[in-house]
Ligand SMILES: C=C(O[C@@H]1C=C(C(=O)O)C=C[C@H]1O)C(=O)O
């Protein structure tokens with residue numbers, strides 16, 4: 001229901017073609033048309049019969065954008081039936097992008113490919129200044145996401161752009177008599193000017209005027225089946241998490257004036273001992289707090305393989321299975337955390353204790369309803385510790401906080417406090433590892449880039465983040481337990497490529513050594529969410545100054561890459577946060593040890609406790625996939641032909657005090673050891689994933705170089 005009294009029941013049906021900007025459009029519609037409420041339905045969730053039953057409940061329809069072509073039945077779904085409605089069911093429709101293309105085809109227009117596809121590109125539009133474009137100034141800026149174009153057929157053209165390669169391209173049209181309007185550009189993009197987005201408000205006005213003149217049967221109640229296939233916007237969270245009253249009391253010891261480094265603290269609390277260990281390390285700006293999860297034989301570890309219907313809980317040397325039944329692993333984790341709620345920690349600390357670990361990329365693929373690629377020898381897809389004891393280091397003040405949420409844990413706190421005040425002897429560095437690098441085949445990678453560009457030219461996707469896996473085979477001159485090797489490796493990586501979301505994890509047989517610059521999602525105890533996608537990479541090196549990097553990163557190609565992901569992330573956050581999502585940094589240039597990156601920041605608010613629901617909804621990270629997300633994931637699976645595993649997944653924590661922080665697992669290497677992460681071995685194989693966003697403007701050689709540069713940030717530590 002809308003918000004302003006008399007007109008509050010104006011209902012819009014938004015038909016979604018599996019796009020990744022749909023919730024941005026829902027938000028724009030809801031805020032631009034006074035008193036309107038928006039429901040979202042997938043274009044293949046209903047047939048023509050149900051469509052006809054549904055329409056009398058609605059006042060207008062918006063046909064959203066999407067991948068593919070309006071000529072393909074599986075891409076466009078039920079939409080063409082709208083253009084053929086009989087008068088008694090007829091109602092106003094606004095088509096966007098794929099929506100305009102479908103409308104034009106229905107009324108004699110023809111479809112062809114653009115010579116120069118326009119994805120995330122901004123163009124000034126010329127228009128008729130009336131009708132849908134009333135009060136829109138000439139030259140208003142519009143963001144475009146299309147490879148296909150249409151001729152208007154019997155539609156009345158309302159707006160155009162002039163492209164260098166393609167000449168005049170239709171940007172807006174209406175049917176001469178029926179209440180059908182459409183635009184080719186995306187009014188909901190963050191870089192479309194306010195003016196150009198005014199068309200949605202105008203549509204609301206025109207639609208009301210038309211309805212006054214053409215009264216139709218309108219019903220107050222929807223069909224009983226409607227809730228099965230429609231969601232009101234904002235969408236409901238898939239995970240229902242309602243925390244119980246706090247039962248865990250946080251005990252904290254503050255230790256000041258120690259001047260210990262993060263590796264020194266880790267060495268004191270067990271990084272060089274066998275067993276599970278986790279460090280989430282803010283090793284560079286803008287990170288601040290580093291978190292060490294301290295384990296003991298009572299520590300619970302939870303693992304799950306997405307091909308299984310159970311979760312395994314490991315404790316001490318034992319394990320038990322818990323069947324998932326009809327729930328998902330996400331619900332299981334929400335249930336687990338519901339009864340583990342902590343209070344009494346220091347407000348300024350983001351973490352008091354809670355789940356720490358990772359989710360694989362394929363976990364996200366599965367929640368998109370895409371069949372994931374699976375590898376038999378893989379690491380668990382979900383691998384999390386419930387850390388009751390932790391140490392947090394504030395890099396700004398140097399203060400160290402020792403925390404426990406176990407009852408009566410004063411002895412442990414005192415013990416750690418005591419241990420911290422005794423400086424550890426520096427650990428001798430191990431000899432550098434010499435490994436054999438199995439680089440991916442360059443020709444295959446270049447072919448995949450070209451294939452990806454073909455998909456983009458066909459309109460199947462707007463941007464594809466193509467990745468590949470490299471393996472490093474290391475043989476050791478003398479056998480040593482794995483955990484000593486990996487801890488040494490982490491320290492080298494930390495020194496050579498310090499990163500704000502660095503991580504070192506030993507979880508059962510799985511080891512992750514990471515130096516990610518990218519935060520996926522954080523949420524605080526009040527529900528404020530922040531996402532920090534990166535898109536746009538420039539290698540540092542001789543002569544590469546900030547000015548030069550800026551010159552490269554400010555080109556339309558890099559800006560488009562970043563903008564597409566910003567719009568996608570806005571959608572992911574709008575889904576649960578509703579209105580009020582803001583882009584607080586658009587394409588800021590950030591410096592890292594080996595690269596310059598273009599970084600955007602998107603913020604919004606959900607109710608306290610709903611952050612985990614955002615993690616589930618927004619996963620896998622848009623920056624690792626491209627847009628639209630679902631179709632891009634499918635295409636990438638076809639191109640890459642092997643699972644990504646932990647790479648491209650997320651690692652971080654969900655605090656029992658309410659907050660969470662998860663980074664994108666990139667610039668990292670992994671290893672899975674059957675005998676356990678601390679087994680003695682004389683050879684090991686590390687996997688490293690790397691890749692980059694492919695657009696129609698990408699140069700295949702340059703993309704290969706970018707992938708190798710990203711790989712290099714990890715390889716340098718491996719020797
Ligand atoms: C794919 C990777 O990085 C992703 C791709 C980026 C890009 O295309 O510029 C930047 C950061 C990441 O989102 C990687 O590091 O392997």
Ligand SMILES: NC(=O)CC[C@H](N)C(=O)O
Nearest residue numbers: 065066097098147148459
């Ligand atoms: N954004 C869209 O709706 C894109 C429509 C179509 N897939 C194209 O590329 O032209």
